[in-house]
Amino acid sequence: MTRISLKESLFLGFCAVFILLSRAALRLHLGISGHVMFSTMFFLLIARGCVPRFFAATITGLFAGTAAMALGMGKGGPLLLIKFVLPAMVVDIGAMALPFMFQSYLLCALVAATAASTKFIDTYVMDRLVSMNPDIILQHAFLEAAPAVLFGVAGGLFVPPVIRRLKSYGVI
Amino acid sequence: MIPASGIYLQAVTCPITRSSIFTTNYNTGDAVASTACKRREVDSVVRIKNYSYAYPDTTQFAIRNINLDIETGQCHCVSGPTGSGKTTLGLAIKGLLPPGKEEGRISGVSATEDGGTDIGIVLQNPEIQILASTIGAEIAFGLENLCVDPAAMPARVGEALEAVGLDRPFENETAHLSMGQKYRLILASHLVMNPRLLILDEPAGQMDPDGLKKLLKVIQALKNAGMSFLLFEHNPEFLTEIIDVYWHLDSEGYLRAGHFKMSVYDPLRSGSPGSGRLGATDGEVVSVRKLTVSGADGSPIFSDLLLRVAKGQRVTVYGANGTGKTTLLRCLAGFVQASAGDVMVFGKKPVPRNLRGKVGCLFQNPQQQLFENTVYDEVAFPLKRYGKRRSAMASKVDEMLSMCEIGELAEFSPHKLSYGQKHLVALASVLAADPELLLLDDPFAGLDQSRCEMILNLLSRLNQEKGLTIIWACHHPQMFSGWADLEFLMKRGKIFAHSS
Structure with a gap:
């Protein structure tokens, strides 16, 4: 495999920055849990769709997670990294298993839903660490993951037209 | 910069020895003094051998089996139908094509002694090559990259502007220029760097007849000084005086020896x-x-x-x-x-x-x-x-x-x-x-x-x-x-x- 180019590295860095910026900008008190998953899934999928490397989304998630941790965004401390890296890994695995997913709305939605559902794992792990009741943990994790999946799917559905446009302009 | 007599003298760096020894009259197109430049030999600036190229995501070659040898001081002209791959060939010589399927090789251009640029290319759409917001900064950009003494830059920038007929103040904004003027600007920004080979994509498409006449004189003078030119031009009738070799790139992407044919469309002919x-x-x-x-x-x-x-x-x-x-x-x-x-x-x-x-x-x-x-x-x-x-x-x-x-x-x-x-x-x-x-x-x-x-x-x-x-x-x-x-x-x- 060839080394990652400067253009690709910059692109992944920009995607990570946009994830963080959108998280900061979208901290709206809507009372709807998981709405940041919209932009997170969108930029993770765009990163993988534009940089055809197995680890592209994971790197983006790692960048974003590390920066979020350093900037003190969220309540998880070092565990914040999991919130970014887990869905990113699912995106990478999805893109590897489904090479033409970025042309398909359905496949993008499916992968986005799967990646967003990792919110369940994040919440479950965090709640376990604070020794919550197992029944409540499951209910809480489900309540957190369900809207995240919906927002993630919405973010995923925006990816194919953007990828098509970038390809037609010769950007990727 | 132009004396009252209209004689315009400029020092032109010899592309081979890279020393400023030519004094060239751009108005007449003659090299008026060529005392010190000793051409080592008439060597190839670019040599292309059996070169083929296909863009990424396609299997079909855009240009096929290209053989081209451009010698020092020569001017080659490639014509061909729209979309036949002329610009692709220019980009291939400049090394600007995206990684795709390639066969054969392009060689012959070596590093220059003073860090000057080897190949310049002026693309058909000059807007995509403009980097700076003012005319002076745009032309000086290349000189800055060549580490030219800042004190020497204004004179060289002015000479280049004069040579292409773009007599505008340095601080004029590039955004306010017309397309033809932008083409002249990019041409000047390449001329100022004294490339060994200058590739011009459709100069007649963007420049008016007066501009082409000036360009003709500039090319003639620089050819005499040893610079080589490759023109991609549908209508070379404006530039026949300086073209040494004609080529035709056909719709399949094959380069064949060509010839100049004056073809004038008569819109009023019977039946049209x-x-x-x-x-x-x-x-x-x-x-x-x-x-x-x-x-x-x-x-x-x-x-x-x-x-x-x-x-x-x-x-x-x-x-x-x-x-x-x-x-x-x-x-x-x-x-x-x-x-x-x-x-x-x-x-x-x-x-x-x-x-x-x-x-x-x-x-x-x-x-x-x-x-x-x-x-x-x-x-x-x-x-x-x-x-x-x-x-x-x-x-x-x-x-x-x-x-x-x-x-x-x-x-x-x-x-x-x-x-x-x-x-x-x-x-x-x-x-x-x-x-x-x-x-x-x-x-x-x-x-x-x-x-x-x-x-x-x-x-x-x-x-x-x-x-x-x-x-x-x-x-x-x-x-x-x-x-x-x-x-x-x-x-x-x-x-x-x-x-x-």
Whole structure:
């Protein structure tokens, strides 16, 4: 495999920055849990769709997670990294298993839903660490993951037209 | 910089020894002193051996089995149909192609002793090469990269501007230049770096006859000094004096030995659709009275313009680069506000929203009006906007694609086509809306002779059958002399008219 180019590295860095910026900008008190998953899934999928490397989304998630941790965004401390890296890994695995997913709305939605559902794992792990009741943990994790999946799917559905446009302009 | 006698002397660095020893008269094109430059030998600047290239995501080679040897001081000219791969060949020599399937090799250009650039390329669309916001900064950019002493830069920048006929202050903004002036600017920014080989993509497509005459002298002088040139040009008749070798790149991408053939299209020849004309009919489409439009600095681009165009008339507006042809067309389309005077289009002041569907505009840089993902979608876009049904839209798009002979490009991205092909796509998109008035800003740029004839015939037919009114801006007056009902010349901020 060839080394990652400067253009690709910059692109992944920009995607990570946009994830963080959108998280900061979208901290709206809507009372709807998981709405940041919209932009997170969108930029993770765009990163993988534009940089055809197995680890592209994971790197983006790692960048974003590390920066979020350093900037003190969220309540998880070092565990914040999991919130970014887990869905990113699912995106990478999805893109590897489904090479033409970025042309398909359905496949993008499916992968986005799967990646967003990792919110369940994040919440479950965090709640376990604070020794919550197992029944409540499951209910809480489900309540957190369900809207995240919906927002993630919405973010995923925006990816194919953007990828098509970038390809037609010769950007990727 | 130019003495009163008109003799312009400039030191030109010898591309071989890289020492400033030539004193060249750009006005006469003669090397007036060549004392110290000893050519080591007549060596190859670029040697291309069995080179083929296919763009990424395609298996078909864009250029095939290219063999080309450009020697020091030679000028080669490659012509060929629109989209045959001329620009691809230029980009391959410059090493700017994206990684794709490659065979054969390109060699011969070595690093220069003073860190000068080896190969310069001036692309067909100069806007994509402009980096700086002012003229001086744009030309000095290359010198900065070559670590030239800042104190020496103003003189060299001024000389380069003078050589290409762009006599403007350094602080003028690049954004306010016309396309032809931008082409000259990019040409100057390459000349100032003394490349060993300069590749010019369609110079006649963007430069007016006066500019080409200046270019001819500059090339002649630099050839004498040992610089080599590779021209990609559909109409090399303006540059025959300096061309040493002709090549023809065919539609399959094969480069063959060529020859110069003067081909002049006669739009009035018997049987040509251009021979018939509708002429003026009842109804005034455009009425311009005492029109003045000022530039960003407040000085008038043109003033007191008078123009009347009746329905069904063909009008051509000629003029040198930067005389205001594009501004006039933009003013008629409602994109530019008049500083003084009246402009009426279809009896009303031009407002883009109100002219939608009635006026079609083809910009000089077609990239500015292409935005869809495929050529088909691009042509279908105006029809979608007007709420055409899917079946009617499909047949109309197919008709437009076949009329403009770009049916085979329907599924291609319009952004990756050649400059000429983009013009055809933009024209098809504009015509799809069935406009009553068509404003064309140099639509022949980047098109070969047969495509130019095709466009002229197509427009003539639409003029006769549908009463289409056409206003056409162009910088080569002789290109279709006799085709128009009215011909105008824009010069020094004024318009001069005569009926053909």
